[in-house]
Structures are given as structure tokens and as C-alpha cells.
Amino acid sequence: MPKIVLTADRALFTDFSDMSFLGFGLCLPYRLVPKIIQYNFLSPKVDVSKDYRAKIAPYGLSKLEAILYKSGWSYEDIIITPPEYLEKVIDEDTKAVGVHVVDPLGLAPVSWTLKSMSGGGMTCTEYEFRRLMRKLNEIRYENGYNYKIVVGGPGAWQLRHKTKEFGIDVLYEGEGERTAPQIFREIVNGGNVQEHIIGEDVEDAMMIPTIRTPSRNGVVQVMRGCPRRCQFCSPSMFKIKYMPLEKILCETKLNLKAGAKHIDLVSEDILLYGAHGIDVNQEKVLKLFLTVQKECEKFWDGDYKPRAVFSHTSVATVVSAKNIVKKITEICGYNSSRPIFPQVGFESGSPEIVRKYFIGKPRPWSPEDWPRLLVEAAIIMNENYWYPCYTYIIGFPGESARDHKMTIKVIEEMHDNGLYVWTFPLFLVPMGGSLLDGKIDHTKLRDLSEGALEAMIVGWKHSLWVSKKLYIKLITQTVPKGFKSRIMTRVSKYALNALEGAIKTIESDPEVIEKSFSKVNIRNTSSFLWQLIKHL
Template identity: 35%
Template structure:
């Protein structure tokens, strides 16, 4: 490629997804925070530091989904010199007159996903994720050379409407699996043919999912795809469940190890690897962890997600994985994201009946408690989500969830309350939840969840840095920043309870009018405090 002429095909993701998050994967949630709550310099240095970029503008690491699309194109009709996976801060080095395609991986391009909605309702403004998405589209070289813009990834559904596509200048949106579809779409774009506005990606079988050819962010390795539990509010649960062969997984583990990245195994439910329906295959999942952990060069194995129903139904699998990873011997714990969503059997049955399988909806609250106990006994730390504003939710449902959160108090865990977002099977059939709809009881649930997480988070952060034996400077600053933030957050919870009688909308309204202060000013104070210490 001649200098500045540009690659024919440029793959990238917005800046909030191009980070290693200082080794704390959960800091990726920081992309949901409204811009302005935290000073940009603090946000992009502590919460979302950039991955490395090569001199030619290519990214050293990239999201797993982006790497899969890169491989699909290279396995097809395109050559290595045609394609670059670019760092979003260096598009000027890779986009030029020869560039025909700009393909972007997105999770929440419009800032309307559950976690983002929560922050936007509280603090106003636009989320970093949506701000950085727009910056990509408005980049001078994108505007000058006008390549065809293709969007894929978990957040592509947000750009499905033609009006939204026109507003952002998007040419094509691929919803679902992209590996079988991307080649034909890119071929059309390269030949200056008109692209379809929306394409439903053809399901890719486990034997057809391509091996990545370059390392992923945080060493993420996909072990299965889809879920199949059928929760109506969620897109992944509506997708066919498939597991990749162990040989495939180990090849990607090796590739990431060569780049200095320990494996993070990704699935919607790590415990269902090679499962028969909803019955955990303990032998298969234990064998997977054994082979990965014994692979030459592997010192640590992390996971992304698991289901509480799987943990409750297969305590032997949880125990075996803990033994394989020697969690107790090393004094470490394993953490992953999971979903509680509600303690109401009625809502479980109406909207997410598959979540509790192999149990019944009426068993769900006890399944959650049993799962937390099993996880605690085996050094697993769940980061659990709750959904506020589920369609059809009544006060009794909310009280059941409050009671459940209180019952989980003794278990080391994080509970993250999220606003319901109309997506998946409920898209256009229900309304997304917002702060102005919040009742006193829903606010009580929100505060109870935050109190639980704040009570455990400082302990978890301290233990995490001991486990990772991270450098003293990073752990010192991170813990000091979190301690300050935690104290201010606890003050906010007490203010909402005592001064506003759980009237969150009124408190947020007063904050926006300047009558009370929530997080923005304290976060600026943190920044100023540490910059002063650094200068001294």
C-alpha cells in the first residue's frame, strides 16, 4: 500500500472498545458513563487506557468479533494487503482514496443499552460509547473519502431503522452472525455496488466459525456462541447455541499467549460448554478448563459469563473448575457476569422462562440463593445484573427482588441494577424504562443493589490487586480513587433515602438544577487531587 492511499478495507471499533481497561475487565462498563462526569484525561488513563497501535495505524489487539470478521475476509477472496484492523485514533494513516469499506464493530452506538440508559438518566449527556462512535463517522478522512460504512456487532440492532442509518451515514447493518455474510457485502462495496440497508447474518455452524489470525483484547477466546434460553428482552438468548471444538479454542489460546495475553474464555454461559440441552456436561466443561489451564504458558484463566441456574444444577462442575484452577490453593477467586434480573416467578415465566431451566419459574428465587452459596464455597464472585422496569412489573414483584438482594448480603458479589431496554423479542412491543417512570419501590431496589455492591467492591478491588500482584503505583491510585468514589456514592444513597424518601427523579432533577451535587464535581476533585500529588 502506497503511503496515505489507504487500505481497501478498514476494520475498527470505537475508542471505548479499544482498551485493556487496566486489566480490570469490568471497567469496560465505564464506556456507559456520560461524558463530563469524569474528566477525559482521568477516564482515558485510568478506566479506559488505549491498546497499543503499530506505526502503520493498525491495532495490536482488537475485539474478538472484529478479529473473527478479519479472518472471514482473509479466508475468502481478500488478501492481507487489502485489509487492516485499525486503531480508531489513527484512521488518517489507513483511510485514503483507495479505501472502499469502513467496517465498525459496535456494542452500544446510540447509547441506549441498559447500563448506558441508567447513567444517562442520572447524569444527562451522551455516553462515551456513543460519543466515540460519532467521532469515528465524523473523522476527516471518513468524510473526505466516503468509504461504504458497514456496522456489525451486538449493538448493530440500534441502527436498523432507515431513518437512523441516514442520519449517521451508515450504508449497511449486519445483525447476527457476520462471518458468512460479510464477504458478499464487502465484495459489493469494493465494486461500488449499492448495499442492502439491513442484512440478517446467516447462522454460522461451530465448524465454520473461523480461527482468529491476530490477538484479541484481554486474550478473549470464544468457546461457544448464542444461548437459546429465549429471554424475550435479550438478543443473544434468541440465538442458536453452538460450542467450538477444544482444538479450535486451544489454537486461539496459543495465539493470544504469543502476544502476551492470558486466556479469558467467553460464552453466554461458560458452564454449558458441550451441554445436552440445559443439563451441564461436567466432564466436558472440566476437560476444557483442564486443557486450557495445562496449556504451556497459561498462568491464569478468566471467564466472561455464566448462568446461575447452571451453577445451582451442577455444583460438581463449579467445584471441579475451582480445583483445576487451584483457586483455594492460590488464594484467588474467579469472577464472571451473570443475570438475576428479578426474583418474581411470575415475570420469569412470562418473559424469561428459559433463564431458570432446568428448574421451574417458581423455583427461581431459591435457585439464585443456592447458586450464590455454591459459588461462594468455591471462590467464584458473581457480577449479577437486575432489571428495573420490566414490562408488567408490579410492586409485589419489586419487593420480592428487594428481599432477595437482602438475602444475598453475606455473599461476596456485585449486583448491578439496569434499566429495562426494549430490544430482542420485545423490541417495538414494549417501552424502555426511564428515570421519570421510577416509583418509590423501584428506587428502593436501586438503592439496595447499590448498597450491596458498595459494601463488597472495596474488598474485591483490594483482593484483586493482591491476586494479580499488579504494580504498586497502579493499585495505589486505583484503590484511592475507588475509596473516594465509594464514599461519595454511599453519601448519595443516604441522601436519596433520608432526604428524598427514595424519590430518585426529584434528587436527579435537583442535581441538574445545581441544588445538590452527585458525582460530577467529586470526580473532578479526585482528578485534581491526584494531579497535585503527582506534581509533588
């Protein structure tokens, strides 16, 4: 049996029904997410082999597995398995269990905002993490096993003072290529390891091995780090590294052979791949998309037509590289029926806030240009079938009513222009590793001014308008026609109508969040789903 078991909780170890955006539903308090919806649509199980190896895995686990293989461990020594099968693979030979975390306590920006605005309570992400840790500790103590639990990943910062509560033996933060193999080797050999480890930075992308277990949703990391240096963002603390094209192609092939419906090129800003600082390298960006899309097309078969997509870009690079935006759309075949939905940092419409907290974001332009750039970038993206989610932040220290009005003005201009841009407000969260880490607290609902609440409501209303226009496209391009597609369409329509009612209620009486929303619990309710099914 394996010496090292790698896993994650059910909110992470899933393919989100091949719709990554459904993962945001798991950021809600679990009392608001019926079990039948969560476990069948938001976080269904992934397939495993006869020996319980996951056929796909969260990218972080696949990467750690590759790192350990590179350091000398054999195939028999390591297994990646979903939480449902831990009892099947853990035994007296197991010396270490590695747990990948992203949002274990519901403290990340989306979770913190959604639970605050819905009356509080434990998010699905936290609920599933607690379930997993309880299970790992029960297996360990009930069977007398002596394995160590090692927890790491982007969300490890949330657990800095919680290791004893969760039975965590080693909390690991930072990159894994240099330090993680040493830690696991020491544990397996029975040595003593510090409770809190900070991994050494990786200087060269060539040190980063390619994954061997396909990643869920076709994720391929093409870049680490960001040159913009926003104070609220943790990737700004990493040295920038661009993955060599041959490594990207290797992971692309692996995922396509495993049936990936698209290849999701992950970075902080896809247009900065291969860049010199913030100067876009057109040749490298286009070669990246040409290479990956060409590989995708080799796997086209009937209705199965995987393509290259990407997770993030930024306003300034879109405006400075608008010709590249058009070429990427042509290469990948984005169109009105198959658009793309990247995440983009809006942050604030106020040049003063830009100057204080993310002065690098508008470069090569100035903070005063930021409101104009936000709208101009949205127009460029929409013209090329990029329908972005603009996330903006509520709770910057020192923000004023004027700052909120400037944010509202930008959103209203986008709405007046009929732009398909989700505008999603997030409470300020001092992410672990960011320049604000330890200097400020999470923004709280009770601290919101009237201007802040108005800025949130205006953003929600525009997002609701966009969602009603586009939710059918979101579902039909990712879910095959049939029962599941019809269910997702009905559930989405139900959720949008409920959201519209909630926005109107909050607008007229913000205290309803505490008075009423906090008391809603539909976790064990399935009757509304049967109402939906009856109308299919």
C-alpha cells in the same frame, strides 16, 4: 494501501487497563468522567505496529478479519487499526471501512440505567462513537475518497433509523460468516449494496474461522447462543453453536503469545459448553478448562501467571453442576487472593415475573424455586471463590409492589449471609433481536414506583458493601504494584465514597437526580486527581 479498514471507537478499541470491568465506567455520562481518567485508565490506547496495525483488537474485529481472510482477501488487503491512526491508513485505495459497535447510542442496559440515575446526558460510549463517525466522514469528504462505511456488531440495532445522520452506508446485523464476505466483495468491486443487511445464520461452528489478530483481554468465544430463551435477551435468537476445542486452543495460544494476562472464555453460560439443551456435559466442560489452563501454565514466568477465566454463567446450572464448579476452581487455582467475577442473571426475585418473562431460566426447576436457587447458587459460588455480579431488571410490564418486595427479600437474604455478590439493578431495555424488541419502550426514571426505587437502593447498598470488601482484590490481581495501581486504588475509594453519598441522597430525595445530579460536570476537572496523587 489496504482496501478494507476495520476499526472501532475509543470506548471499544482499548484493553481497559487490563481490567475489563472498567469498561462499565464508560457507560456513565461523559460529563461525569474526567478526560484524564478516561484516556489513561478506563480506555487507554492500544499498541500498533510500524504500519499501524493493532497488536490486539476487540474480538468482533478480529473475527471479521478472519472471516474476510477465509473468503480470499490477502493480508495486504485488510488492516485493523485504532481510531487514532485512521488518517495514516486510509487513502484512495480504501473501498470499505468496517466499524464494530456495541453501545453506540448509550441504549444498552448498563448505559441506559447509569445515565438515567445520574441525571442524563451522553454516555462515554456514545460520545466516542460520535467522534469516530465524525472523523470517518471528515476524512472521506475532505479528501474526496469514496469508501463505504459499514457498521455492525451487537449494538447495530441502536442505529436502525440513524444511518443518514451518521453517514453509514451499510448497517449490518446478525452473524457475519456467510453474508459479510459477499457484502465487502460487492463494495470493493463497486457494486450496489442494500443499506440494511441481516446476515444469514451460521449452522455449523466449523464455518467460524479462528482469529489471527490477538483479542484484547484474552477473549476467546467458546459458544454462541443460549437455550434458556429469555424474552429480553438477544442471544436467545441465535442457533446454539459450540466452538470445537481445537479452535479454542488455537485462539488461546495466539492470545498468550501476545501477552494476555488471562484467557477469558466467553459464552452465555460457560457450564453449558457442549451441553444437550440444559443438561450439563461434565466431560466437555472440564476438558475445556483443563486444556485451556494447561496451555496458560506453559506461559508462566515469575509473576506472570495467566489463567483461564470466564465471563458468564447461570444460577440453575451452578446449582445443578456444583461438583463441576468445585473442580473448575481446583483446575484454575481460584482462591481468596485470586477469585473470579462472573456475570449472572438474577432478573427478579418474583416467581410470577419468572413465569412471564424467563420461564426457561430456572429449568430443570420451576419458577417457584427461583428465589431459593438464587441464594443457593451464590453460596456455592462463594465457597469456590466465584464472586458474581447478579444483574436484575426493573421495569417489567405489569410488575407489582409484591414483585419488588420479593426481589428485595432475596437481596437481603444474601446480605444477611455475608455473600460476596454484586446486585446490580438495570432498567428493562428491549434489546435488538429479543422477543421484546419493538413491543415495549425503555424503562424511564419518571416511571419508577416507590417499590421499584426501593429495590434499586437495596441492591446498590449491598453492592457497595461487597465493593468495599473486594475492590483491593480486583485491582491488585490485575494491575502490577506501582504508581498505576496506587492511583486506581485511590480513584476506586473516592468513587465508592461518592456512590455511598449519592445513594443516601437519592434515598432521602429521589428528585435530587433531576435537580442536582444532572448539573454536575467534571469532564475537564483534574484537580481531584492531583489531590489523590498527593496522598500516595
